[in-house]
Amino acid sequence: MNDIAAGSFFEPQVIADPFDYYRAWLPKSPVVQLSEAMFLVLSYDLCAQATGDVETFSNNFQGTLSGAMAEDGDVAAILAEGWPQVDTLLTADPPVHTRFRKLVNLAFSMKRVAAIEEDMRGVVIELIEKMAAKGEADFVRDFGIPLPVAMIASQIGMTGDDLDKVKRWSDAFVDRLGRMIPKERELECAREVVEFQHFVKAKIDERRAERTEDLLSDLVYAEVDGERPLEDAEILSIMQQLMVAGNETTTSALAGGLLQLIENPDQMAKAVAAADEGNERAIINLVEEVLRTESPTAGMWRMVLKETELGGVKIPKGAMVQLRYAAANRDPAKYPDPDRFDIERANARSHLAFGKGIHMCVGNMLSRKEMAVAYTELLTRLADFRVADGHVPSWPPNMLLRGLTTLPITFRRRA
Numbered sequence: 001m002n003d004i005a006a007g008s009f010f011e012p013q014v015i016a017d018p019f020d021y022y023r024a025w026l027p028k029s030p031v032v033q034l035s036e037a038m039f040l041v042l043s044y045d046l047c048a049q050a051t052g053d054v055e056t057f058s059n060n061f062q063g064t065l066s067g068a069m070a071e072d073g074d075v076a077a078i079l080a081e082g083w084p085q086v087d088t089l090l091t092a093d094p095p096v097h098t099r100f101r102k103l104v105n106l107a108f109s110m111k112r113v114a115a116i117e118e119d120m121r122g123v124v125i126e127l128i129e130k131m132a133a134k135g136e137a138d139f140v141r142d143f144g145i146p147l148p149v150a151m152i153a154s155q156i157g158m159t160g161d162d163l164d165k166v167k168r169w170s171d172a173f174v175d176r177l178g179r180m181i182p183k184e185r186e187l188e189c190a191r192e193v194v195e196f197q198h199f200v201k202a203k204i205d206e207r208r209a210e211r212t213e214d215l216l217s218d219l220v221y222a223e224v225d226g227e228r229p230l231e232d233a234e235i236l237s238i239m240q241q242l243m244v245a246g247n248e249t250t251t252s253a254l255a256g257g258l259l260q261l262i263e264n265p266d267q268m269a270k271a272v273a274a275a276d277e278g279n280e281r282a283i284i285n286l287v288e289e290v291l292r293t294e295s296p297t298a299g300m301w302r303m304v305l306k307e308t309e310l311g312g313v314k315i316p317k318g319a320m321v322q323l324r325y326a327a328a329n330r331d332p333a334k335y336p337d338p339d340r341f342d343i344e345r346a347n348a349r350s351h352l353a354f355g356k357g358i359h360m361c362v363g364n365m366l367s368r369k370e371m372a373v374a375y376t377e378l379l380t381r382l383a384d385f386r387v388a389d390g391h392v393p394s395w396p397p398n399m400l401l402r403g404l405t406t407l408p409i410t411f412r413r414r415a
């Protein structure tokens, strides 16, 4: 285990299964230098510390990561048919971030999440019934993807056939962020971005004409302390981030959590009992333990604005640092027996799966609710979940996100 080279972290086989790396490096070096200007932060305390120091660790990394593509003339020509990509939430620092975050917080309130809970349960039950009718499923394709997609889509007034578009657009945004795609795909992604922008812009105009009961309307009408309302490009940027940040991550959490339950029958039995008893607190803790152990946003970048020191390691100005939330969430100093999936873990909720500080996930209430409703309904309606014979779950290598892309399962309907 100890012969894992520090700099090997982003090699495909390591990043696809990084747990040995965490176990080897976290105890001896919570900040690992990967190259001259790239560092990895592994411990809970240091990840938390860096999220609190926004003057040193900046989220304004979009240009650094996507600069090459924006300079490509063909891509730029396509993007010019849409609206400019402005930094609003994830990739903005204060004071720009502060203003957008206030406005989005207004739109993304607990009230809004509570208002859609009934619809959410309806979608969940419909998806379960469809799977039950077939008697088997690919849980990612048949449940994990459509649930978050439907919840976001309904908030921008999309239904039915439009849902495939949301997934297509989300994938394009994610591919652009990943930056490991051929030119042809870059061009295709740029076209998807522009199509998305024109689609949502029409929805914005409809809401300016007449207010509706959804998140997009809340954004269109959001105002704080008499500040100017959001402009089209800003709303488009926010909606884009909601799709990118909200879809794949929630899919991964839903699927990864079900796999954990399947692989840990004692925990599955406890979860089923909690669902049967309507024990919401126990289900909420299950959700938190899934988030801790799965950490779908496994890492997030920070750009270092001034020379600093973290955990005794000198980090130069201009370096890129990845806060590895997935490693922090398995830090034995914070979570005893950290690799154990324990749905009764007392401090599960303290995890960093949603980050911490000013950039803490704005969709955390929504995805937590989706997971709680999903597991409650799945466990009360279906039983004997198994991974389909012969399937070995695997995780594709990805620098930031970690999640199953397929999970074939069998199950039976409960009497």
Ligand code: HEM
Binding pocket: 059, 089, 090, 091, 101, 152, 241, 242, 243, 245, 246, 247, 249, 250, 253, 295, 296, 297, 300, 325, 352, 353, 354, 355, 356, 358, 359, 360, 361, 362, 363, 364, 366, 367
């Ligand atoms: C299990 C599901 C999810 C996970 C694990 C997750 C994870 C995260 C993390 C770790 C961050 C902080 C990034 C940083 O430190 O810079 C974040 C931010 C964000 N998330 Fe999520 N997220 C999830 C679901 C969602 C959903 C459902 C939405 C919206 C519909 C969403 C929208 C956002 C946005 C807009 C930000 C940026 C916030 C800001 O910079 O102020 N996420 N998310």
